[in-house]
Amino acid sequence: MRALYWFREDLRLLDNPALTAMAEQAEEAAFLFVLPATNRWSRGEERMGVHRRRFMLESLVALDRSLQERGHRLLVVEGDPVEQVLKVADQLDCAAVYSQQCHTSEEVAAAAAVRLHVPHHSYEGATLVHPQDLPFSVELLPDVFSRFRKKIEKHGLDIRNELPVPSLPSSPEIVANLPDTWSIARMEAPERLAGLPASTMQFTGGAQAGWARLEHYFWQTRALSEYKKTRNGMMGWDYSSKFSPWLAWGCVSPRSIYYAIRRYETDEGSNESTYWLIFELLWRDYFRFIAMQHGDRIFAANGLKEAPRNPISHHPLQWKAWCSGTTRSAFVNANMHELRLTGFMSNRGRQNVASYAVHDMGLDWRACAAWFEHWLIDFDPCSNTGNWLYVAGIGNDPRPQRKFDVEWQASRYDETGAFTAHWNRQGEIFPCNPESIPV
Ligand SMILES: Cc1cc2nc3c(=O)[nH]c(=O)nc-3n(C[C@H](O)[C@H](O)[C@H](O)COP(=O)(O)OP(=O)(O)OC[C@H]3O[C@@H](n4cnc5c(N)ncnc54)[C@H](O)[C@@H]3O)c2cc1C
Structure with missing residues (x-):
């Protein structure tokens, strides 16, 4: 049986349950990643900004290298994921598709659409605790994190063994006939921003x-x-x-x-x-x-609640000020510059800028979460949305209002002001063009 392995949010060979299952069941295999070509929201802006794209491409190059060491190659194509998976499976005569299970609607819908045309086997592999090992069903998940954690700990942290890199079925015929248009080598990663201080964190994918x-x-x-x-x-x-x-x-x-x-x-x-x-x-x-x-429901305006916790007054000027790091809070601004210039922001920073956006400026959390999606290299739909809901008071926070006093936070966590000064200086050197911010 010849199978197509569809890499999604699992760009690794080690401890990859879906890949291991495929290696056990298939006699020949090809390996695919699909870059979404219509990488835009209906509002027009790119969903994946430069930093995340670079990290992703670096990760794909590293994965391709690991596959090449085992006599395989990674195929990288652009377009609608469902169309591309079906097209490649058909062209390579693959009888089944394997992938890691995803849990947000777009990804789930894509997997279901593939399954209509070709057998598609997906496996859990993204969490520490396997969903089947929870001491309760997912439907009965406690709605407060501390209750969830205590139940798990009481039951005993039951973590499945790490899976070794599987021995992949050899497929010389597939590898010999792959067109160059399916190679990662033709893709150029966006350049790193030149001129940032040498101390700036630079992440490398893979x-x-x-x-x-x-x-x-x-x-x-x-x-x-x-x-x-x-x-x-x-x-x-x-x-x-x-x-x-x-x-x-x-x-x-x-x-x-x-x-x-x-x-x-x-x-x-x-x-x-x-x-x-x-x-x-x-x-x-x-x-x-x-x-x-x-x-x-996690993407709804009111999140997991029946009614909004705080009124939304999404004023375009306020919105642009938050995105571009030109609010009244120097601490918030510094964090927003760090995000835009590097693709990363600390957890402390994220909590503060999110609280400020929602509780002080009245912005719509969904637009703010989308700004994070564009810039963050670690964007993850579940963690991003879950945290935004949490801060906005419409998720899993038992407290009715989680509003941060950002100036107090700055004095506590940036005591000397070095962080605020540093990133506001970089923000002046590399200002955000307000025209580039979608309203
Ligand atoms: C508004 C907002 C949006 C966020 N968006 C994302 C996102 O898109 N992707 C993302 O990975 N994290 C997100 N986080 C969570 C957290 O800020 C980052 O995971 C963390 O800052 C990453 O840095 P680290 O790896 O050094 O974390 P560490 O403190 O070293 O934590 C280790 C790991 O634990 C996990 N983790 C830690 N805190 C959280 C948390 N609050 N929620 C979920 N996982 C957590 C992460 O996988 C992290 O890598 C968000 C937080 C907020 C407040």
Whole structure:
């Protein structure tokens, strides 16, 4: 049986359940990634900005390299995912398609549309806790994170074993006949912004770079042992793990990180910091399970509530000020410049700019979440939407109003003002063109 493996949010060979299943069941295989050609919202702006596109292309090049080492190649085509998967499956005479299971509506609909024409087998592989191992059904997921975590911990954290890189079925005939128009080599990644200070964090896509980051954060610097104390930081590489882009693209699995934490604990000792990184991975799981439980409701204006928690007065000038980092808050502005210039923002920064947008400026959380989607290299529909709902008070927060006092937050988390000064200076050097902001 010849199969087509469709890479989606799982750009890795290690600990990939769908890939392992395909390797066990198929006699020959081809490997595909589809770049969406209509990468736009109806409003016209690009859904994927330059930073994420670069990270994605770097991840694809790294994946192609790993496949080539095993006698395969990654096919990269552009267009509508369903059309392209069916076209390639047909052209290569594949009898089945395999992929990782996705949980948000567009991705689910694409998988269902493929399944109408060709057998399509999908497997869970994005979460730390496999959905079937939860001590309750997803429909009965607790609506508050702490209850979810306590139930999981009481039951005993039951994490399936990390799967080795499977031995892939050899397919020399497919590899020999692949057209160059399906090669990643023809794709150019957007250049990095020249002129940012050398200290600026620059992320590189791909599993190898993700593992190098883990090696640095765990064994080279032992920063993991301090994580709980430093995780609310804002400047530099090591205040938090920075694993999110590699997790979002599936270059490294949460299970691999979990078992690396356990190895680290054996070598260096466990403490509340080593536990806290697992705790944060459970937050990531939680938002994925919320998406599974509620489906498209997570994208509704009122989120998971019947009525909005705060009035929306989405004024175009306010909106542009937030996006371009020209609000009345220098702290908010600095974070928004960091996001636009690097594709990353700390968790502390995200919470503050989100609270300010929704509670101080009255902006529509959905437009703000879309701005994040455009710029973040670690954009993940479940984590992004879940966090926006949470901050806006229409998600899984037991508190009715989560409004941050951003000036107090700045004095607490940017005590010397170095972060605010640094990114506002960069914002002046590389200003945002207000014309480029869709209203
Ligand atoms: C408004 C808003 C939008 C966000 N959008 C995204 C997004 O699109 N993609 C994304 O991965 N994270 C998102 N987050 C969550 C969080 O800010 C980032 O995961 C974190 O800042 C990434 O940095 P890190 O890897 O160094 O995190 P660490 O503190 O080192 O945490 C380790 C990992 O745990 C997970 N994690 C930590 N905090 C959260 C959280 N609150 N929600 C979900 N997972 C978490 C991430 O996978 C992260 O890589 C958002 C948060 C807010 C407030």
